Amino acid sequence: MTTPRLVVLCVEDEPDVRDAIVRDLAPFEPAVVTETAESADDAREAIAEITEGRDRLGLVLADHLLPGTTGVDFLVELHEGEATARAKKVLLTGQAGLDDTVKAVNRADLDRYVAKPWDPEELRAVVRDQLTEFACEHVDDVLPYLTVLDSARLLEVHGTRAADR
Amino acid sequence: MSEEQERTLLQRLGLPLAVVAFLLPIVLQPDGLDAAGHRMFGIFLAAIVLWITEAVPLYATAVLIIFGEILFISEASVMPLPEGFEAPPIDDFYSALANPVLMLFLGGFFLAEGAAKYRLDRNLARVLLRPFGTSPTGIMLGLMLITAALSMFMSNTATAATMTAVVLSVTATLPPGDRLRTSLALSIPIAANVGGIATPVGTPPNAIALAGLTERGISISFLEWMLATLPFVILILVAAWWLLGRLHRSETKELKLEMEGEFDMSRPAILFYGVFALTIALWLTEPLHGVPATVVGFLPVVVLLSTQVFGVTELQNVRWDVLWLVGGGIALATGMAAAGVDEWLVALVAWENLPVALLLVVLAVISLALSTTISNSATANLLVPIGLTLAMSDAVAVDPLLAGIIIAVGCSLAMALPISTPPNAIAYATGAVRTKDLAVVGLLVGAIGLVLFLAVAPLWWNLLGIAGM
Numbered sequence: 001m002t003t004p005r006l007v008v009l010c011v012e013d014e015p016d017v018r019d020a021i022v023r024d025l026a027p028f029e030p031a032v033v034t035e036t037a038e039s040a041d042d043a044r045e046a047i048a049e050i051t052e053g054r055d056r057l058g059l060v061l062a063d064h065l066l067p068g069t070t071g072v073d074f075l076v077e078l079h080e081g082e083a084t085a086r087a088k089k090v091l092l093t094g095q096a097g098l099d100d101t102v103k104a105v106n107r108a109d110l111d112r113y114v115a116k117p118w119d120p121e122e123l124r125a126v127v128r129d130q131l132t133e134f135a136c137e138h139v140d141d142v143l144p145y146l147t148v149l150d151s152a153r154l155l156e157v158h159g160t161r162a163a164d165r
Numbered sequence: 166m167s168e169e170q171e172r173t174l175l176q177r178l179g180l181p182l183a184v185v186a187f188l189l190p191i192v193l194q195p196d197g198l199d200a201a202g203h204r205m206f207g208i209f210l211a212a213i214v215l216w217i218t219e220a221v222p223l224y225a226t227a228v229l230i231i232f233g234e235i236l237f238i239s240e241a242s243v244m245p246l247p248e249g250f251e252a253p254p255i256d257d258f259y260s261a262l263a264n265p266v267l268m269l270f271l272g273g274f275f276l277a278e279g280a281a282k283y284r285l286d287r288n289l290a291r292v293l294l295r296p297f298g299t300s301p302t303g304i305m306l307g308l309m310l311i312t313a314a315l316s317m318f319m320s321n322t323a324t325a326a327t328m329t330a331v332v333l334s335v336t337a338t339l340p341p342g343d344r345l346r347t348s349l350a351l352s353i354p355i356a357a358n359v360g361g362i363a364t365p366v367g368t369p370p371n372a373i374a375l376a377g378l379t380e381r382g383i384s385i386s387f388l389e390w391m392l393a394t395l396p397f398v399i400l401i402l403v404a405a406w407w408l409l410g411r412l413h414r415s416e417t418k419e420l421k422l423e424m425e426g427e428f429d430m431s432r433p434a435i436l437f438y439g440v441f442a443l444t445i446a447l448w449l450t451e452p453l454h455g456v457p458a459t460v461v462g463f464l465p466v467v468v469l470l471s472t473q474v475f476g477v478t479e480l481q482n483v484r485w486d487v488l489w490l491v492g493g494g495i496a497l498a499t500g501m502a503a504a505g506v507d508e509w510l511v512a513l514v515a516w517e518n519l520p521v522a523l524l525l526v527v528l529a530v531i532s533l534a535l536s537t538t539i540s541n542s543a544t545a546n547l548l549v550p551i552g553l554t555l556a557m558s559d560a561v562a563v564d565p566l567l568a569g570i571i572i573a574v575g576c577s578l579a580m581a582l583p584i585s586t587p588p589n590a591i592a593y594a595t596g597a598v599r600t601k602d603l604a605v606v607g608l609l610v611g612a613i614g615l616v617l618f619l620a621v622a623p624l625w626w627n628l629l630g631i632a633g634m
Contacts, residue, residue, distance in 0.1 A: 146591075151333050155326045155330040160281060162587050164587060165487075
């Protein structure tokens, strides 16, 4: 039986930036995988695929300026969507203004804002923290993520959920 | 919270197989059983299939058993019962869910819930670990003894989760590939599994054995259980500790223990500490006051709820799934006894030709082997009714108490695979333990434990006057 993986969906139109993010998040593999999308449309397709399979969308990491829409509007859309409401939402951008950021916090329940250029360590810390929270809240069996996420928090949750059998 | 679970082939086959298993004796009508016996035997066979395949959750099988017994062999049976068969009232089956042993366990759950809520387990671990120094072997011994002690009163799984977090914080600074990480990660599930043996509330198989014994009018007090098992638990732990130090050599000479925390000194926390200490003290002093452990077990429930230290949340946190799984086992035993299935099964084999000692070995090995792959509680649920009936039959002269404890112990000693017990699964998930590491240590510790409990323990029990060969 394969373990469901947690997916970080990175929505970013610049190929170089996408590659850098994927590289920075590589240490989370294989329990956590990074999938990329270059536009909102592309991301919707990716989400549809994830939702069909057994993997779980844990985190959306969106740039603000995207072809045809903004990252904030896209995150608001995800927050209102049934299948995507629970996923953690992070803006990774240099260009979101105050109004957009306020909108993201109030209407997309934005979880974190990471400014570009980012420090890879900091990005990993944010992803680890957010995915740990997602796993604690929404994943029944957190054990598969013990090695890559915050093990102390996962074990505390696991201790209350699992029982002798 | 619901997640789509990928069902294994075994799980998908389980349900149809269970239906076939149920119908088999009803159609074939084996000699020696009446119609009620055939139906009860069918329920037993279906329970075996469901508990092995887990086509439905373990606790669902438990309620299916109870419902099946009520529908087919109770006073309220929907099918005609054979003449002369004394159909048990439905209370006999429903009452399994409120068996006094379950109340004892409920008390244990309340203590565990409070220990987690007020972080008593973590704080005790922090304080108790200090005297063990900073050497890896010292810390490992400390971790194992504390884990075992906690898992005597809390669930093995919750204890293993708490203590594995301690191990991971201690080993975080070790160089990659240091085998000390492996031995420390392994030491926790071993200590948790073994520690669970030492009290009636340590782990569900103990409760199942205890309930089966009580049902047959054989009593063993909390203290007697501990006296009977704790010395061997300590011996097994020391052996496992020695073994782990040998198997995984490490260059590390010193470990840093940085555990932060303070005891919760709020009013409800202090009241809880009092209830915790009093309950355990009363369990251990039964010979002085004579109040049975099953009555003392209700004390934390009553005090914590009426002082409102615990509310609806804590009440809802009680693991009813675990209690009902044990209850299903009790109901299974009741039904098999009522329909004569247990005696009929035992009579199928010519036990007279087997020496008593071999019989116990067989019981222990079956229980260990079965619970290595399936649930310990399910194993105990299936083996206790048969094992105790066998022990009490005229064909053999085994002390039933011996048989009961051996079955429970056998279940807890099964730890060779990641899936054998939830504490094993935790160690495996740390990434520091490979399946092979677990298999080697798990098999060795299981074997050492079996030898101690089969060869040495009965002499000790004889000496204590608890049970005899």
